[in-house]
Amino acid sequence: MRIIGLLRPAAMALLLCPLTALAYGGSGHALIGAIADQLLEAGPAQQVELILGMDLAQAANWADCVRSVQASAGPKRSFVYHGKEQYRASCGVYETPGEQRRMEDYVRRNFTQCPDGKPEYPCHTTYHYTDIAIQHERYDRQDSGARHDDLIAAIDAALAVLRGRRAPQPFSIADKREALLLLAHFVGDLHQPLHVGSVYLDASGQPVDPDTHAGSAQTLGGNSLLTGFDGANLHADWDDVSPLLDPAHPPAELFSAAIALPATAGEPGHMARDLGIRDADRGPPRFRWPELQVL
Secondary structure (H helix, E strand, O other): OOHHHHHHHHHHHHHHOHHHOOOOOHHHHHHHHHHHHHHOOHHHHHHHHHHHOOOHHHHOOHHHHHHHEEEOOOOOOOEEEOOOHHHHHHHHHHOOHHHHHHHHHHHHHOOOOOOOOEOOEOHHHHOOOOOEEOOOOOOOOOOOOOOOOOHHHHHHHHHHHHOOOOOOOOOOOOOHHHHHHHHHHHHHHHOOHHHHEEOEEOOOOOEOOOOOOOOOEEOOOOOOEEOOOOOOEHHHHHHOOOOOOOOOOOOHHHHHHHHHOOOOOOOHHHHHHHHHHHHHOOHHHHOOHHHOEEO
16 A cells, blocks of 8 residues: 555645645644545545544644653653643544553653654654755765654655564554554655755855765754744744645645646655655755844
């Protein structure tokens, strides 16, 4: 079941429609899933329902909902879900005892087992992005910003579990349901330029390639770049969503744009690498450097 091939056209539709320039937050992820639901033929749709027990629109925010799981301090940590207000609208479907236990268990298994995992910055939060410099035309795990626990690796891990294999370290994915919950979200992240293309600056604030320029500074996926709009940063602006977009009623033009996209050839894992950097390569023209301030 080539789930990534089914989600990818819907995700790309967000980039093709002018109204969706900022649609990457909770509503944006749900919208990607809603369009993907419409694209599914009967057989794959039945498989999705069998694995998830819900549609892709509902599944698409699970990987962000787990951010509401809080860990206690000390060597014997406990993990408890406390719904954060910023995720409440998208996460209500998971606020049942059974679903909360699943989220808590996932965070427990993906907390500090990765190379850079820390209690204040758990491993599962690093699965949502990769930091390849925007000057690069392709993804290479040897480049600065690429990691064995980045977004591309996380997609590969989810696909492995869906194919009946174990997730490679450092990922811990319990079963196919958890894998599809993750994949439904990560495909959306893959098409958010600031989740795949990172801006690195030199001492004067000019963009540089960290693989050829020593001493460059990371901008944390645009979180350190202020846009001047109420103190917001570039990443937050991208993650915002237009009130004109309602996941419960996806605009017909988005579905038309998605259905018109040609199918991407190749293995799903290779698609993730190719699509990620292809969208990252769109980054430079969108950044107006004089309007940005570095935190």
